[in-house]
Amino acid sequence: MKYSICMVSDFFYPNSGGVEAHVFQLSQCLLAMGHKVIVVTHSYGSRVGIRYMTSGLKVYYCPYKTFYKGCVLPTMLTTLPLLRNIFIREQVDIVHGHSAFSTLAHEAMLHAGSMGIRTVFTDHSLFGFADTSAIVTNNFLQVSLAQVDHCICVSYTGKENTVLRANVTSHRVSVIPNAVDSAAFTPEPSRRSSDRITVVMVSRLVYRKGADLLAGLIPLACRKHDKVRDVLVQGDIYINCSLTEAFCIAIVEAASCGLQVVSTRVGGVPEVLPPDQIWLTEPTVESLLSGLDAAVAEAGRPSALSAWDRHRRVASMYRWQEVAARTQDVYDIVYLSSGPLSGKFMIAVLFLLRLYSAFLEWFQPREDIELAADWQRGFRSANQPLQH
Incomplete structure (x- = not known):
C-alpha cells in the first residue's frame, strides 16, 4: 500500500544535526519506494513557504517563530488551522513526528489524531528521570504519546528509556536503527x-x-x-x-x-x-x-x-533503504489498526481539538481547500478512492 506521509519536526534543513539528516534520508528512500512524502517544519529566517528538495521532496516552512532551542512556542490551538489545511491539501494518511524536543511534531500528531489521521513518533534521544528538565519533558511526553498509534526508537536502550519515561506499552514501540549513506562515507x-x-x-x-x-x-x-x-x-x-x-x-x-x-x-x-x-x-x-x-x-x-x-x-x-522498508512496515501496522487513547486529560484535550476542528470544518469546509498537485505522477494515497 502506498501512503501520503507527512514528516514533522522543528529540526530540519538548513539546520544541521542527526534528526535533520534522518528525516531527509528516510524521506528520500520512502519517495523512491513510491510513497508521497512532505516535510513540515518552522521557518528559518527568510526561508518561509514551500520549497522543493531532491527527488521532489516538498517542504512546508511554516511561519512560526522559535521559542526555545529551535522549537516553536507550544500553544495547541494556533497551529491547527494551518496544519489542518496542509493535511487536507496533501491528502495525508500518516503524520510522522520526530524528536521528543519538537513542539511542532507533538502538536501536529495531536491535531492529526483529532482529524482521524494515523500517527507515528520517532524518539531520537535519551532522557533522565530526576532533573527538572527531564521531569517536565517526560510528563509532556506521556500526554503526547498517549494517543500516538506507534513509536519508533533507534536502539533497544532507547526503547527501554521511552517505555519507562513516557509510560508507553512495549508492543507499541519498534526499534529501527539509524543508517549511513555508505557511498558518501568511503575510506581514502x-x-x-x-x-x-x-x-x-x-x-x-x-x-x-x-x-x-x-x-x-x-x-x-x-x-x-x-x-x-x-x-x-x-x-x-x-x-x-x-x-x-x-x-x-x-x-x-x-x-x-x-x-x-x-x-x-x-x-x-x-x-x-x-x-x-x-x-x-x-x-x-x-x-x-x-x-x-x-x-x-x-x-x-x-x-x-x-x-x-x-x-x-x-x-x-546500515542502509537507509532497510530503514525505510521497516518504517513502511510500521505504517502498515498503524494504518490497519485502531489508535490508542488513554488518560482523562488526553480525552479532554482531544475533545477540545475536535470541537475546534468542527468549527474549522464549518468556517473553511475541506471541499473548499484546493488539493495539491502530486510531484509523482500516478501516485494515489491510501485515503484517495480509485477513479473509474
Whole structure:
C-alpha cells in the first residue's frame, strides 16, 4: 500500500544535526519506494513557504517563530488551522513526528489524531528521570504519546528509556536503527600518514557530547603520543566522548570511512558496532585514555581490519533503504489498526481539538481547500478512492 506521509519536526534543513539528516534520508528512500512524502517544519529566517528538495521532496516552512532551542512556542490551538489545511491539501494518511524536543511534531500528531489521521513518533534521544528538565519533558511526553498509534526508537536502550519515561506499552514501540549513506562515507587510505596515528573527533561542542572530557584528554594524549599534535586532519581513530547517546550516527559514519572507534559506553552506543570495530570506555578521561592507547596499539598490528573491511561491514549493516522498508512496515501496522487513547486529560484535550476542528470544518469546509498537485505522477494515497 502506498501512503501520503507527512514528516514533522522543528529540526530540519538548513539546520544541521542527526534528526535533520534522518528525516531527509528516510524521506528520500520512502519517495523512491513510491510513497508521497512532505516535510513540515518552522521557518528559518527568510526561508518561509514551500520549497522543493531532491527527488521532489516538498517542504512546508511554516511561519512560526522559535521559542526555545529551535522549537516553536507550544500553544495547541494556533497551529491547527494551518496544519489542518496542509493535511487536507496533501491528502495525508500518516503524520510522522520526530524528536521528543519538537513542539511542532507533538502538536501536529495531536491535531492529526483529532482529524482521524494515523500517527507515528520517532524518539531520537535519551532522557533522565530526576532533573527538572527531564521531569517536565517526560510528563509532556506521556500526554503526547498517549494517543500516538506507534513509536519508533533507534536502539533497544532507547526503547527501554521511552517505555519507562513516557509510560508507553512495549508492543507499541519498534526499534529501527539509524543508517549511513555508505557511498558518501568511503575510506581514502592514500590521505593517511604512514608514520603517525591520527585521532579524529567531529562533534558539536555541547555538554552531552563530552566536550569537557575531550579537553582533559587531549593534553594527556599529546604527552604520551608526541605526534598527535597533527590531530583532526586525516584519521585512523575516531573518538567519541558523549555522555548520553540513543544511537550516535557519528561513529557509524567514522567506521564507514574506515576508522577504528573509541567511545564512551553510554546509551545505545554498545549496540551500534561489532566489538572488533570499537573500544568502549567509561565516561572518564582516564578510561578514554586507556581505550585510546589500546586502539593505537591495535592499529599497528598486521591483524587489524583494513579501512575497506570496516567500510564494507558498515555498508552491509546500515542502509537507509532497510530503514525505510521497516518504517513502511510500521505504517502498515498503524494504518490497519485502531489508535490508542488513554488518560482523562488526553480525552479532554482531544475533545477540545475536535470541537475546534468542527468549527474549522464549518468556517473553511475541506471541499473548499484546493488539493495539491502530486510531484509523482500516478501516485494515489491510501485515503484517495480509485477513479473509474
